Amino acid sequence: MAGRNYWKVGLWLALGLTGTGAQADEGMWLYNHPPTQVLRDKYGFELTDAWREHLQQSSVKFGSGGSAEFVSEEGLILSNHHVGSRALQRLSSQEHNYLRDGFYAPTKAEEKPCPGIEARVLMNIEDVTARVNASVQAGMSDDAAYRARRATIAAIEKESLEQTSLRSEVVTLYQGAEYHLYRYKRYTDIRLVFSPEEQIAFYGGDPDNFEYPRFDLDICFFRAYEDGRPARVRHYLRWSKAGAAEGDLVFISGHPGRTDRLRTVAELEYLRDVEYPRTLERLKRLEVLLGSYSARSAENARRARNDLFSARNARKVRDGALAGLLDPKVMGIKRMEEGQLRAAVAGNPQLADAREAWDRIETAQREIQARSREYDMIERDYGFNSVLFNYARQLLRATRARLEPDGERLEEYRYSARSSLELELFAQTPVYEDLETLKLGDSLTWLAESLGPDQSLVKQVLAGKSPHERASELVHRTRLASPTLRQEYYKGGTQALGNAHDPMVELADLIDPPARALRREVDARREAIRQAHARIGGARYLLQGASQSPDATSTLRLAFGLVKAYEEDGRRVPAQTTFDGLYRRAAEHNFQSPFALPQRWLDHKKKLNPATPFDFVCTADIIGGNSGSPAVNRNGEFVGIIFDGNIQSLQAAFLYTETQCRALCVHSSGIIEALQRVYNAKPLVRELIGK
């Protein structure tokens, strides 16, 4: 292990990079394979099972993505404003814009139920690699292997759900080298407790997003209910009195979404040359579309706000990641590492079965690439960007899936995922016809541009109309905006759905055969890639030990690091910001949007202690999906909440470098000070700190 690391550091130094490799606080560790030894050696910290279990079960995952934590025994959940924004958007109307203006329920009776929102707590993990792999026989085609594996995974999940009543999910780790079963307790009655104004939660707006120093109160409190009463939770985080200070060791427990550090060069080239550029094209056209729609009126801006924020945020992430992949230094490291590993494998007769793995991945990746445009357009939502279309497809596939054996269904319609699907599908959420028409019209335009308006499926989809006419007709004629009808169709099954003659369902039906065919082709190639990675993973383990955590998979991970300043363009960037800094930044920009302050923050300025820490940075290894994760100290006490990474962290999707990569947190003391002095939220503060 040491050998590998010195070798890696040497390589990176040769390429002019420093602060990388095993000396760094790299790693998004599995809770069932925690970095116990590293923490002991580097920080003298003894990671006990009890400490770990407490943090694990205090950690919360939202069904729609994003992290959170329990912070009181009465089921109080803390997350980010931008994680809660989907719920806030759904609760808002032209009359009450909670997303923009904030919300506070001083009593439990005033807490607002959030339809369709689900919170999950990871209860335990079981390694099921052997059972999953046993289902794949030597000599199977990729497609057969994929189907066999899928059937076994479905059986494991169903069995577990029936035995434990916990949401059960088999997670693919190390790109296919391991399979672990994750079991979650679900909370489906989630209510809104407190949210600040967007203007302070997302202070600095898109310009400051992924920048540091920052001054954001990016928080949002919810409460989990069970049987109509606040959930009594055994594990929740106690609030630290002092919070974190520079040099402190902190731990981050959350759900990083995706990294690609263990990918082969062929896979990275695919990301660089195909996936990222196309995703960015999608995001930029969406950003222009929604930006232009939003500029027309305040109500439009309200309707599109969450979509627009998501598009901008994702665009910034992808732009940063693509810049990393286009940096010859980054790709140079990846090529050299792969070359070294392949050379070691080639020289070791024990590892003969891994030798072809890289070439197999390259071939499968090339085959995926050949279908990727069609796949993105037809099976992903690139060509059909519409909530209503998505309902139609879900209804169609869910009712049909019931006629198939569980093991043959697409994974999102498996028995084990059913109740979460129903929660989302039946939720009463607003649908705006004008916005739907706009989005669907633009994506149908892109479909026609991408596959050609004279391609036969495209012609059938457009039915002799222009993309905008067709979108308008579909959105105005479908009845799927009604949750009652969606529930009725769902319960009535394929028969009821067919009798409905809903044009959106008919559209979903029209494209389903080619979409399923593409899915099947691509899934088989992905299976081939998983099998090859299983071999590479085995070889790497043999050569280097378990020195690297698996790539992020939206599942719970433990990261750690120090609260630490850094240098940028020769200037020191401090580890913490203060309220004083917030007011100075606003003044520098003449209090103009996005640097304006909410009226309440202007009114209560004098009450605030200007030296209170507001945001801070640490070296812990995080990525998108970690938003809302708690930062805790050695005692497991809450010291802050992750809300962003700095711009240098964006290429950490491929390569973590400690020199400048930083995770951004709101400081625990800043939260209390704001709740007390600006929002006068006494009951909430009492629940958090007991006074």
Next chain:
Amino acid sequence: MAGRNYWKVGLWLALGLTGTGAQADEGMWLYNHPPTQVLRDKYGFELTDAWREHLQQSSVKFGSGGSAEFVSEEGLILSNHHVGSRALQRLSSQEHNYLRDGFYAPTKAEEKPCPGIEARVLMNIEDVTARVNASVQAGMSDDAAYRARRATIAAIEKESLEQTSLRSEVVTLYQGAEYHLYRYKRYTDIRLVFSPEEQIAFYGGDPDNFEYPRFDLDICFFRAYEDGRPARVRHYLRWSKAGAAEGDLVFISGHPGRTDRLRTVAELEYLRDVEYPRTLERLKRLEVLLGSYSARSAENARRARNDLFSARNARKVRDGALAGLLDPKVMGIKRMEEGQLRAAVAGNPQLADAREAWDRIETAQREIQARSREYDMIERDYGFNSVLFNYARQLLRATRARLEPDGERLEEYRYSARSSLELELFAQTPVYEDLETLKLGDSLTWLAESLGPDQSLVKQVLAGKSPHERASELVHRTRLASPTLRQEYYKGGTQALGNAHDPMVELADLIDPPARALRREVDARREAIRQAHARIGGARYLLQGASQSPDATSTLRLAFGLVKAYEEDGRRVPAQTTFDGLYRRAAEHNFQSPFALPQRWLDHKKKLNPATPFDFVCTADIIGGNSGSPAVNRNGEFVGIIFDGNIQSLQAAFLYTETQCRALCVHSSGIIEALQRVYNAKPLVRELIGK
């Protein structure tokens, strides 16, 4: 001719379109082939040579694009604010933001010289088709034919310039069926006289752009100087007392940029499937880039304002045009028209030489398509979006062109274009390093995405760095921001330029061989297309007479139409708006941007007559480039200025339909009322209306 038109109308009726064809006010007519008969028949208007010459020589074209007109004998020029915005941007600084805040020089001494801006007046036109065509011999390769034609055109232009001292330009009409020599008088000392605030000039911003009803005072006054004194002009437009009212016949004289109505279906498919999608991708990524940069600070917004406006405006134009091409009705008409014409040609032995023309165009178009990505990236500016790079290329090519015979040079470096090039190249204009780095970095990223970062030219361009690092290095090390140095290098020729070792020039030099090779390939294919169009044009003339005006070519055209209301979604859209409507619209949007009003308009509201006409629409056939064109009445008096088209006019690039297509004008009475009551611009009003 009548036969053709009935046939066309029948076709369109069959496709559910009305208000199209020859009964409509279609046509962007040549001044040397005016629609005399149509005007006589339809409107009882007698178009005299004197009337026409007066309007022609009162019309002005800006070198950088856009139309204008003389409105006083002292060289006063009226155009749009958005046409003048380039000059306004260049004159502005962090201290004086004339683009945003407006400008007024009550005395001539206060008028502000606009560096690099040129105004042209078309003095006469000569048909040189026979001489140009004589240079192309039967059996020549496309490349040889192109070179021969280019040499003849260069010789004609040079000869004309030397004989007349007028800027001389051979214009390709009817896609290559005719060549006319246009001679312009140039004014190169242009000064700013008056501009309103952007907030009222572009009232409603991007949301209202290409919409109607509108409330925009989109005007800007300049003055042409000669020998340091206001130019005395013989032809200028007198201001109408009453302006235009509903039902009035009006004429538009301006420079429509480009239409594609006479293109073959193969060419339209290329636009639909390749050119428009790629241009839109470029515009949307630029809009996101500049929008995000602008949001960071007010000064950033000022620096990027003109680029951002242009990107948004062009995006809206292209989105609308692409929607037209993706409308099966529009393409259906194009296919049927082409089918009819081809059938008529096939049945007529006289027209045998035109039979293959459509197939030849399709082949050439396919060959262009195969190179178009590289061409756009390397020869157009898609991969090198930077003012500084553009200077580098201009210096490199201009100094090298001097070593070539005039007839072999690229057209933009021909003898006849030299003085305009020098005016632009030596102008003292601000260059912002941060914005340049951003734009160049993003376009180098796109270059790497498009051609692949491992392609050998891309690797040479990036020189082992990431696109952003490379852009930063180039922008910070080049010295081309200095107009003095640019002039020095230009005068010193290839030798001085080589000795300068400027990294931007070295970059331009690196890509020049492949860029020139691509240019040569594409130019040869375009020549093939021109030759084929010459045959189609001949056939069409024989079969249908001169019933259609040529596609727009950024040269002076005469259009006509009625001031006329229209229907949209079952509602009548009135022909005129008033000041009263402006204030009502602002109130509906709570005076929020982009519907806010400048302080002056709030302060002087009471002084204004609320019933004064503000903007109006007419059926005249216009397109981008017509911005700033005068609308005149039967007496040739100024009644308004074109500033936009409605959203329905965007597909007029391919198909004009009178039912809803409308040209938008600022009303002459609204201009005077605003100048008097809001701006108190007495000397200016006196110059315009004599009191």
